Amino acid sequence: DIQMTQSPSSLSASVGDRVTITCQASQDISNYLNWYQQKPGKAPKLLIYDASNLETGVPSRFSGSGSGTDFTFTISSLQPEDIATYYCQQYDNLPPKRLTFGGGTKVEIK
Amino acid sequence: EVQLVQSGAEVKKPGESLKISCKGSGYSFTSYWIGWVRQMPGKGLEWMGIIYPGDSDTRYSPSFQGQVTISADKSISTAYLQWSSLKASDTAMYYCVRWASPGIDYWGQGTLVTVSS
Numbered sequence: 001d002i003q004m005t006q007s008p009s010s011l012s013a014s015v016g017d018r019v020t021i022t023c024q025a026s027q028d029i030s031n032y033l034n035w036y037q038q039k040p041g042k043a044p045k046l047l048i049y050d051a052s053n054l055e056t057g058v059p060s061r062f063s064g065s066g067s068g069t070d071f072t073f074t075i076s077s078l079q080p081e082d083i084a085t086y087y088c089q090q091y092d093n094l095p096p097k098r099l100t101f102g103g104g105t106k107v108e109i110k
Numbered sequence: 111e112v113q114l115v116q117s118g119a120e121v122k123k124p125g126e127s128l129k130i131s132c133k134g135s136g137y138s139f140t141s142y143w144i145g146w147v148r149q150m151p152g153k154g155l156e157w158m159g160i161i162y163p164g165d166s167d168t169r170y171s172p173s174f175q176g177q178v179t180i181s182a183d184k185s186i187s188t189a190y191l192q193w194s195s196l197k198a199s200d201t202a203m204y205y206c207v208r209w210a211s212p213g214i215d216y217w218g219q220g221t222l223v224t225v226s227s
Contacts, residue, residue, distance in 0.1 A: 038155075049213040085154075087155055096143055102154075
């Protein structure tokens with residue numbers, strides 16, 4: 001089974017800082033990698049799909065990059081409303097069979 | 111408007127059985143995969159499995175194979191997650207989700223399952 005290693009598990013940054021989260025797959029997953037944001041007490045929300053595509057309505061300060069086994073998620077200028085836990089998720093293509101989440105990164109304001 | 115509405119919170123004892131539900135509306139229920147995600151208290155998201163209500167094709171994460179059963183009744187646009195014998199370690203929030211490749215585009219509100227003697 002594909003394992004997704006996400007780091008760091010938590011981080012603290014100041015408003016306006018650039019924040020970077022990484023996700024590493026245990027084998028090549030091409031660009032089949034999504035990023036979700038989960039705010040406390042809420043269901044997660046899709047931010048980035050296929051490694052680098054911004055979901056409609058998501059602010060442009062969020063971005064993603066990578067392919068193969070190494071992926072990066074970036075918040076270019078951290079805002080107070082970005083306090084959340086972020087998860088990467090890999091998937092195999094249609095039909096979906098294995099969809100594995102990373103362990104999550106909790107983002108806090110310093 | 112697309113909605114996934116889950117059944118309410120449950121409190122059960124170890125060894126009891128349980129079936130929770132997820133009713134889809136606002137879209138063609140038989141045309142999208144419905145998955146289940148577990149979130150244990152204070153922990154991350156875990157993929158459990160997925161079903162295609164159109165033909166009931168079902169796939170399980172290896173971690174959950176044999177531990178739960180996923181099913182769907184397309185006549186009432188409802189998917190289910192069931193346990194035959196609950197354990198305390200099944201205490202968690204369970205989300206149903208709509209898989210619209212390449213991502214999960216809709217989530218249910220979650221069903222909190224508490225298993226305690």
